[in-house]
Amino acid sequence: MTLKLYSYPRSSASYRVRIALHHKGLPFEIEPIDLLAGDQKKREFLELNPQGVLPTLVDGPVVISQSLAAIEYLEERHPRPPLLPERASDRARVRQLALVVACEIHPLQNLGVLRDLEEELGVAEPERRAWARGVIERGLQALEQLVARGPGGTFCHGSEPTLADLCLVPQLFNARRFECDLRHVPRLLEIEESCQHLEAFRNAAPEN
Ligand SMILES: N[C@@H](CCC(=O)N[C@@H](CS)C(=O)NCC(=O)O)C(=O)O
Known part of the structure; x- marks a missing residue:
């Protein structure tokens, strides 16, 4: 199943996860959320992420907010190329x-x-x-x-x-x-x- 990233171009927390996805060569779809229009506070998005902030990564039934948690999830599921050193x-x-x-x-x-x-x-x-x-x-x-x-x-x-x-x-x-x-x-x-x-x-x- 294709990974989905709820993202906004200038959201720097989303930008971190976008780099991770590209670095690992993972195909993903962007679900755009317009932060300036306040889409992050709309009911449909809050159902996914009650904090009302970006990014949110969706991998089938798995929904992860918090960019560092999302990146570490990708790192564990797709260890190569790594984003954390060995030691x-x-x-x-x-x-x-x-x-x-x-x-x-x-x-x-x-x-x-x-x-x-x-x-x-x-x-x-x-x-x-x-x-x-x-x-x-x-x-x-x-x-x-x-x-x-x-x-x-x-x-x-x-x-x-x-x-x-x-x-x-x-x-x-x-x-x-x-x-x-x-x-x-x-x-x-x-x-x-x-x-x-x-x-x-x-x-x-x-x-x-
Ligand atoms: N610690 C969170 C930060 C999330 C966050 O604050 N995202 C910002 C964009 S970079 C946001 O969605 N702000 C919208 C708002 O505060 O209404 C993470 O790393 O994912």
Whole structure:
């Protein structure tokens, strides 16, 4: 049965899963959900994912929300080519880098939080954008340092792309949307460039 991904081009959490699917060469269908039109809060989608956020991966009867859970599911079901290294310590390190993005940066600059800042706290657009910018810049600068402590190589952890790169590239896409200052993260930008040479990352990009 063909995998189905509920996705929106500029949803960075969906972008992570799209890269994983392309990386593993898995055929999949996109079910478009328009986040700006609020389709994620409509009853039909909430029945699938009560959180009302993207992405959601459907594999027959299996329905998985949370991008990292979806990617690890794909990794377990289709281990080659891998997105996590062999050694436990390396896997932990890759997950650590991925979680810096997925748990510490992305949730605070996400559409839902920015909407709450506006609707519940009356924060104006320039301040909302400045908030998001600050969160992203501080988070990426910490990530830059963490990556520098690793084994080196063209990607976040060594010479093969991993889960960490799947989180980094969409986060840099968001960083540019918020006009972040990226001068302090040269290593991350080099890694992004290495990723952009790979078809999986290019095919998964929002413009495609
Ligand atoms: N931790 C979740 C994040 C999900 C998430 O926040 N998705 C965003 C798009 S990147 C969303 O659907 N936002 C819509 C909203 O908040 O209304 C994951 O990794 O899947």
